[in-house]
Amino acid sequence: MKISRFKKSHKTLVYFATNFDYREPYQVLIDATFCQAALQHKIGIDEQIKKYFQCPAKLLTTQCVILEAEALGAPLTGATSIVKRFHVHKCGHEGKPVAAAECIKSMTKDNRYIVASQDRLLQESLRKIPGRCLLYLHKATPVLEAPSKASKKWVQRRAKNLMLGKQVEKIDYMKEKQGLKPTETTPNPKKRKGPKNPNPLSCKKSKKEKTKPELKGVEQTSLVKAKTKRKRVKIPAHVKAELAKD
Template sequence: MKIKRYKKAQRILGFFQNNFDLRPPYSVLLDGTFCRASLEVKVKIKEQIPKYLGAQTKLVTTQCIILEVEKLSKMRANLYGTWMVVKQFPVHKCGHEGDAIPASSCIKSLLQEKNPAKLLTDHEEKTLKSLKRKYIGEDDQPPPKKKKKPKNPNPLSCKKSKKTKPQPQNEEVKRKRKRHKKKKQLDEEASTSSGK
């Protein structure tokens, strides 16, 4: 692990500890998207996440997440590895064991259950919106619609048709195919015609 990356992670953790009162030990809820991304960049979750967050970090998933990734892996073969990664972690009881729901809804329900008070107060929410407007330029208004420009016709539709006009049946001329004889046959024909 690079020292710069470790220091940056510690700075970010310090920000959340000071502003949102998040303290170790951390519980990290892993979903299929995170596991898929870690596979693509070849990150070993069990080894590297505790290095950044601390040795007491608990990595968990839910039954809903596992079932969703399993269904997706049956439809797409490239998600089989993701399913194998998700299954490695301990399962946290989400309360949807009998009737599985989508992973995103399951995660939201767990967050609401564990955090009865909102993470962001009204003041913090307003501050975040003003910072977004200032630095990113995002407004609450939807972006203006673009005017549609007139488009050129499809170049394939402008081509001349390759159909030929039908000729009258009486004057129909068939093109005869010329046959080329091989040299052997020509020699044999010449010898038989000279023999006669």
């Protein structure tokens, strides 16, 4: 049983490591509901998680989690004292605490935390987001939840995109190798269709010619003037002088 449980957790950890960049030592973000369940089943969180993962793990919590647990008072006194033992990670809500679930959600946005919680609403909302990893207690045993549908879909989509990308690359490579198709890629034929009627080019010329007469008045006269001016300039002054002398 223990071996198969380890295999399952290991498989899940590897999945999250390869697809979502989770890295050792895995960071486990723990809330008071998890501590409460651990207390009820008389298990040591630290020991159990390390045994279960069989690799280094950092156990963390946030100030928001502690404050919420404290605010709930007597029923959670034991859980509160447990959760306070973990390293308190900065959550960005210092001075403006939010609900523990909201804090945890925001923490998982940019960081790879394994969320250890018994809060079903929090679990549900995290399952909808690809790449979120959940740990909970089933009675006295920790369970690393298999990747959610959202995570699997995301991974499948990425794999498809990669495949498509690779296929396109392969096809392009083959085309180049055969010396057939580098020019036959789809965009070119479209372009060719245009130039195949060489008329447009000639038309353009004719259009220019046609347009010029329309603009006649100023432009043409100025052009003519420019040309004549150039001709005048081309005749050197000395020559002119000599001509005048003659």
